[in-house]
Amino acid sequence: MTHLRLNPSILSADFVNLEAELQRIASADAVHVDVMDNHFVPNLTLGLPIVRRIQQVSPLPLDVHLMIEDADRWAPAYAESGAASVTFHAEAAAAPVRLARELRDAGAKAGMALRPATPVEPYLDMLGELDLLLVMTVEPGFGGQSFLDLTLPKIRRAAEAVRGADLPLVIQVDGGITEETILRAADAGATVFVAGSSVYGADDAAAAITALRAAAARTA
Numbered sequence: 001m002t003h004l005r006l007n008p009s010i011l012s013a014d015f016v017n018l019e020a021e022l023q024r025i026a027s028a029d030a031v032h033v034d035v036m037d038n039h040f041v042p043n044l045t046l047g048l049p050i051v052r053r054i055q056q057v058s059p060l061p062l063d064v065h066l067m068i069e070d071a072d073r074w075a076p077a078y079a080e081s082g083a084a085s086v087t088f089h090a091e092a093a094a095a096p097v098r099l100a101r102e103l104r105d106a107g108a109k110a111g112m113a114l115r116p117a118t119p120v121e122p123y124l125d126m127l128g129e130l131d132l133l134l135v136m137t138v139e140p141g142f143g144g145q146s147f148l149d150l151t152l153p154k155i156r157r158a159a160e161a162v163r164g165a166d167l168p169l170v171i172q173v174d175g176g177i178t179e180e181t182i183l184r185a186a187d188a189g190a191t192v193f194v195a196g197s198s199v200y201g202a203d204d205a206a207a208a209i210t211a212l213r214a215a216a217a218r219t220a
């Protein structure tokens with residue numbers, strides 16, 4: 001049976017009470033940390049010093065998603081900070097293969113993300129260099145957007161390529177994940193789900209995590 005993972009995004013958390021907010025999601029698989037630089041995306045969140053501090057207090061491993069320009073320059077330091085996985089955007093990396101190798105050498109899983117309009121085909125040959133492919137299911141930058149069904153064929157093509165080459169790579173989806181949309185993403189081949197507002201917007205975050213996992217498992 002496929003192992004499905006649920007990583008809540010702290011973008012929807014209360015940033016003033018982050019330590020307590022991390023405890024609310026302790027039953028999840030990892031915490032998805034959204035790093036935004038106000039250039040690659042029109043939003044600004046947090047950077048390396050805060051990620052290092054989250055690393056110290058988090059009950060969960062860190063799944064860092066870099067929505068920043070010049071990923072080649074900045075991403076390795078996030079891997080060195082102890083993050084379990086570091087995901088850079090293909091659109092922001094000049095040398096994605098070299099960068100993925102640097103992340104792995106620094107001890108992190110190497111992830112690469114694609115905006116909704118970025119095709120996967122140019123990257124099929126480098127999937128073996130990655131541990132995680134993140135297919136963005138909303139335009140990166142903000143939580144609370146609606147899931148884009150137009151990304152489903154891309155998830156499907158990526159999943160077929162992964163199965164065809166028998167790669168250990170996992171496909172992650174991020175944006176608009178609810179009990180309803182998670183089914184479609186899982187059916188297309190995603191196994192790691194990032195959910196912000198549907199977890200942090202719930203009164204009982206642990207119950208929301210359980211419900212999302214159960215909804216995804218219906219397709220597994």
Ligand SMILES: O=C(CO)[C@@H](O)[C@H](O)COP(=O)(O)O
Nearest residue numbers: 011140141143144176196197
């Ligand atoms: O990276 C992003 C947005 O850029 C996501 O992680 C969102 O924060 C997910 O939030 P919801 O769509 O689940 O509310």
